Amino acid sequence: MTERPPAPDLRVRPAGHDDVPAVVALVESAYRGEASRAGWTTEADLLDGQRTDEAAVAAVVDAPDALVLLALDPADDGAPVGCCELRAGAGAGAAAYFGMFAVDPARQGRGTGRFLLTAAEAEAVRRWGAGALEMTVIAQRTDLIAWYERLGFRATGERRPFPHGDERFGLPRRDDLEFTVLRRPVARTA
DSSP: OOOOOOOOOOEEEEOOGGGHHHHHHHHHHHHSTGGGGGSSOOOTTTEESOSOOHHHHHHHHHOTTEEEEEEEEGGGTTEEEEEEEEEOOSSTTSEEEEEEEEEOGGGTTTTHHHHHHHHHHHHHHHHHOOSEEEEEEETTOHHHHHHHHHTTOEEEEEEEEOOTTOGGGOEESSTTOEEEEEEEEOOOOO
């Protein structure tokens, strides 16, 4: 069995407007283009074009029922090394949306993603009383879905269409892309 390095010594905070360009760069580096191939979360074989843009990230930062969380490395001048989006569900106990989850490809496999997911879950419970986290993943990303399943997410059976034709979400390299919905109950502490 391969031993995993310990979880990183990171801080987490909500992103502000000054962080928007860094969030876009982080998400793009994790999912699109040749640089994303340094990590295992790349979608470069499925999609070309962008994953997000400054307007989309700024809209989340501005939304009253959402936020972008950043994982920052104090040893690297506080540079963002991970991010995710959280959106409130419809009332206490509802599922909060968890998305735009990205980790710097050079840091993948070191516990950064697990650390950020745990922090995001705690924040969703604290802010909105969330009873679960819900996310969408491209159904063809079986390796990524398997990783989320190891973390307690389960497929709900719901599928959602990929926004083919909307270049804000990328340029599909195949026409059968769709999302599967995953859900994980939040860990409750006594």
